[in-house]
Amino acid sequence: MGRLNTGVAKAAALLLAAGLALTGCASGSTGSTAAKASDAKVELRFMWWGNDTRNAMTMKVIEAYQAANPNVTIKPEPTDWGSYWDKLATMTAGNNTPDVIQMDEKYIAEYGSKGVLLDLEKAGVKTDGFAPGTIDLGRVKGKLFGVNAGINAPIVLANPKVISAAGATLPDDKTWTWDQLNAFAKGVTEKSPQGTYGSQNYGAVEPMLRVYLRQNGQDEYSDAGVGFDAPLLGTWFENMQARTADKTFPSAAEATEDMGKALDQTMAATNKAGLFYYWSNQVSALDKATGQDLKLMRPPSKTGSAKDAQLWYKASMYWSGSAKSKNAAEVAKFVSFLSSNIEAGKVMGTERGVPANLAVRDAVKAQLSASDKKVVAYLDAIDAERGKTPAITPVGGSDIQLGRYSQDVLFNKSTPAKAAEGLVNELKSKVKV
Amino acid sequence: MSALSELSHLKGGKQESADNKSAYVFLLPWLLGLFIITLGPMVASLYLSFTDYSLLADPEWIGLKNYQRMFTDPRLLNSLAVTFTYVFVSTPMQLALALGIAVLLNQGMRGLAFYRSVFYLPSLMGSSVAIAILWRQIFGTSGLVNQFLVYLGFKNPPGWIADPSTALWTIILLHVWTFGSPMIIFLAGLRQIPGMYYEAASVDGASKWTQFWQVTMPLLTPIIFFNLVLQIIGAFQSFTQAFVVSGGTGGPSDSTMFYTLYLYQKGFGQFEMGYASAMAWLLLFIVGAFTAVNFFASKYWVFYDD
Numbered sequence: 200m201g202r203l204n205t206g207v208a209k210a211a212a213l214l215l216a217a218g219l220a221l222t223g224c225a226s227g228s229t230g231s232t233a234a235k236a237s238d239a240k241v242e243l244r245f246m247w248w249g250n251d252t253r254n255a256m257t258m259k260v261i262e263a264y265q266a267a268n269p270n271v272t273i274k275p276e277p278t279d280w281g282s283y284w285d286k287l288a289t290m291t292a293g294n295n296t297p298d299v300i301q302m303d304e305k306y307i308a309e310y311g312s313k314g315v316l317l318d319l320e321k322a323g324v325k326t327d328g329f330a331p332g333t334i335d336l337g338r339v340k341g342k343l344f345g346v347n348a349g350i351n352a353p354i355v356l357a358n359p360k361v362i363s364a365a366g367a368t369l370p371d372d373k374t375w376t377w378d379q380l381n382a383f384a385k386g387v388t389e390k391s392p393q394g395t396y397g398s399q400n401y402g403a404v405e406p407m408l409r410v411y412l413r414q415n416g417q418d419e420y421s422d423a424g425v426g427f428d429a430p431l432l433g434t435w436f437e438n439m440q441a442r443t444a445d446k447t448f449p450s451a452a453e454a455t456e457d458m459g460k461a462l463d464q465t466m467a468a469t470n471k472a473g474l475f476y477y478w479s480n481q482v483s484a485l486d487k488a489t490g491q492d493l494k495l496m497r498p499p500s501k502t503g504s505a506k507d508a509q510l511w512y513k514a515s516m517y518w519s520g521s522a523k524s525k526n527a528a529e530v531a532k533f534v535s536f537l538s539s540n541i542e543a544g545k546v547m548g549t550e551r552g553v554p555a556n557l558a559v560r561d562a563v564k565a566q567l568s569a570s571d572k573k574v575v576a577y578l579d580a581i582d583a584e585r586g587k588t589p590a591i592t593p594v595g596g597s598d599i600q601l602g603r604y605s606q607d608v609l610f611n612k613s614t615p616a617k618a619a620e621g622l623v624n625e626l627k628s629k630v631k632v
Numbered sequence: 633m634s635a636l637s638e639l640s641h642l643k644g645g646k647q648e649s650a651d652n653k654s655a656y657v658f659l660l661p662w663l664l665g666l667f668i669i670t671l672g673p674m675v676a677s678l679y680l681s682f683t684d685y686s687l688l689a690d691p692e693w694i695g696l697k698n699y700q701r702m703f704t705d706p707r708l709l710n711s712l713a714v715t716f717t718y719v720f721v722s723t724p725m726q727l728a729l730a731l732g733i734a735v736l737l738n739q740g741m742r743g744l745a746f747y748r749s750v751f752y753l754p755s756l757m758g759s760s761v762a763i764a765i766l767w768r769q770i771f772g773t774s775g776l777v778n779q780f781l782v783y784l785g786f787k788n789p790p791g792w793i794a795d796p797s798t799a800l801w802t803i804i805l806l807h808v809w810t811f812g813s814p815m816i817i818f819l820a821g822l823r824q825i826p827g828m829y830y831e832a833a834s835v836d837g838a839s840k841w842t843q844f845w846q847v848t849m850p851l852l853t854p855i856i857f858f859n860l861v862l863q864i865i866g867a868f869q870s871f872t873q874a875f876v877v878s879g880g881t882g883g884p885s886d887s888t889m890f891y892t893l894y895l896y897q898k899g900f901g902q903f904e905m906g907y908a909s910a911m912a913w914l915l916l917f918i919v920g921a922f923t924a925v926n927f928f929a930s931k932y933w934v935f936y937d938d
Contacts, residue, residue, distance in 0.1 A: 281880070285900040292687040292905075309903065313688040394774075452791025456773050459879035598902050606885040610796050629902075 239270065241529050246276040247301035248283040253550055260543045264536050271529060273299075291315055294523065298530050302345045302519040304336070305597040310519070311339035312594050317520030319343045322531035325539050332588055333555035336514040339591065345517025346538045349552020351479040352510055352578055353406035355380075357494040361473045365390035365397070372496035373505040377411075377438075380474070380499045385447040387473040398447055399467055399475040400454040402439030403605040407476045410498045411435055413509035413586055419599075420590045424632045429619040436608045436615035443609060451609035458602055463488040479577060480515050480552045483570035492569070495577045497584075509586035512578070515552030553578050595629040681910035686903040698910035708911070710886055711894040714800060718890065719867040722807040727859055730811040731852075734818035735844070748819070751812050758810030764876030768793055771802045793877055796887035803873050803888060814859040821855035822848070853934040861926050868919050871896065891915060 882889030899908030
């Protein structure tokens with residue numbers, strides 16, 4: 200059978216060679232040619248998450264930039280939020296990171312500290328003309344890895360139809376406390392039809408937890424890593440359990456299901472909740488879904504004074520670049536255009552958050568829809584009441600598992616104290632500062 | 633059959649070698665796929681399982697740390713419990729249902745082809761995303777099932793997919809609903825049983841029930857064994873249903889956190905691809921072990937009619 204073995208060996212050798220050849224072909228470039236001179240043809244890949252509205256707006260901005268810079272071609276790669284991070288991580292692993300990336304506060308430290316993101320200041324991005332503190336939100340250990348693409352803040356929304364149908368009057372959001380919010384919401388649930396509740400379950404809403412932590416002298420993250428302890432979180436979970444039991448909040452199953460729904464299908468968006476809790480840049484989508492002029496309110500404080508609410512401005516998202524891009528200068532130029540150019544700002548409006556660049560914000564104010572005007576007014580109103588600028592989410596901190604531990608408490612699989620301990624310990628084991 | 637092999641020997645050495653060469657040429661596309669798409673990544677994954685790989689930076693060798701961590705990871709142990717429950721509850725239920733329906737269909741009736749197609753249809757679409765989304769709608773807190781229950785007078789029906797005590801059962805139900813493909817295989821097996829056995833049995837005075845247990849079942853054991861092995865291997869790798877029904881989270885309180893779903897979260901969501909690779913190899917080992925046990929045990933209960 201000697202001849203058979205040679206045949207097999209030859210076939211195997213052929214296959215291995217073919218396999219290696221194909222793997223070699225697959226490594227591919229990032230799609231931009233080496234361009235040292237600024238007049239040479241440049242192609243930038245641009246990835247963002249969004250929805251149809253945002254995608255259309257962004258395409259217009261891309262076309263405007265390409266018209267002003269004819270040597271630059273921008274390849275758009277929009278995705279939805281759900282698959283964005285898996286896709287970006289996989290692309291990075293394959294050395295295929297897009298040149299311009301929309302980045303989020305949860306992951307900027309992760310990507311930045313591992314050398315994936317471009318140091319934008321070194322690449323020449325414009326950082327003047329921004330509201331104080333907003334550029335620093337994009338720094339990881341001093342290096343600027345993301346330019347603020349829009350500001351938002353935590354917000355409480357009230358549905359006038361649900362509340363007036365229950366015959367209740369909204370408290371004043373400059374002076375209300377957590378207890379007043381809870382009592383008010385309970386009253387609304389009692390007078391509302393089955394399935395409609397005075398308040399969404401704010402126990403699993405991360406921005407509201409953060410407000411509570413800050414009001415009690417702690418925070419979600421600090422420069423040392425995890426910024427809060429289990430006893431304080433335990434009191435938060437106890438409150439959630441009590442509010443679910445007395446029907447201020449929806450039932451455990453309803454709340455759990457609500458957590459996983461798309462924005463326009465939640466109880467809030469379908470007029471089944473009196474008070475709900477989101478980020479300010481989601482207001483216009485909620486106005487549209489409920490068909491109401493929702494009332495914007497500050498989160499409550501412990502003491503009843505708005506100054507103690509400890510609110511803050513968050514960068515709703517950032518514009519970042521790839522450290523391995525072959526056109527760092529062009530990336531910085533495009534990022535400057537996206538964040539500081541007035542015409543680009545007018546197209547995008549407040550869809551990504553209120554512009555952090557002051558000139559753009561002023562230019563945009565005039566053309567805003569009623570919903571967006573409300574949001575700008577809210578952000579202006581809380582400006583003077585803001586507390587300390589929060590630390591950005593450190594490496595390993597993006598997966599806080601608040602939903603899972605909340606569900607453990609809601610379904611009585613764990614006591615509030617034990618769930619709080621579990622969450623804090625798990626988070627501490629993951630965070631690497 | 634032995635005559636044919638004698639013939640091929642007579643053909644002579646050169647012809648045989650030429651035949652083999654052309655066989656390999658035809659196999660080439662599949663072999664390329666095997667090396668590039670399956671074996672190559674498997675070797676890479678074995679390497680990665682000994683590293684700390686975040687996808688964003690190069691892998692760092694850490695030896696057996698990933699494997700050691702697996703034994704003390706409560707979420708992994710929970711995902712194993714969930715997966716084992718799923719496999720060992722849904723597989724027997726599905727096979728029993730498939731066998732039952734196959735026996736019924738084997739009686740022969742008007743419209744047999746129609747019924748066969750209708751029962752087979754769910755298994756065609758069952759592991760698709762579309763069906764999983766549909767399932768999520770039907771079993772939601774205000775979905776079809778609960779609306780029906782409220783209409784019948786139940787005040788507070790359970791949350792089904794939103795309740796940790798029932799969420800896994802909805803996925804088990806989804807798997808049992810797709811009994812069509814094992815059913816078709818059982819039908820084929822039933823058809824193969826020579827009618828003369830049944831005639832002999834009824835001449836001896838055996839009831840239908842005795843005939844089923846003494847004639848049908850023993851002769852079906854090879855088919856049962858085949859379906860059992862395949863379904864268990866497939867069930868261990870289930871991903872789509874859990875991912876879609878729980879929205880990618882592993883369900884309320886990790887109650888639908890299948891092993892493969894946890895692996896996916898670790899690898900792609902939590903920047904721990906090294907750990908995920910180690911989990912993949914553990915899964916291979918577990919599935920291999922159960923398959924080996926199956927084959928070993930088959931000596932004792934599978935009856936081959938030759």
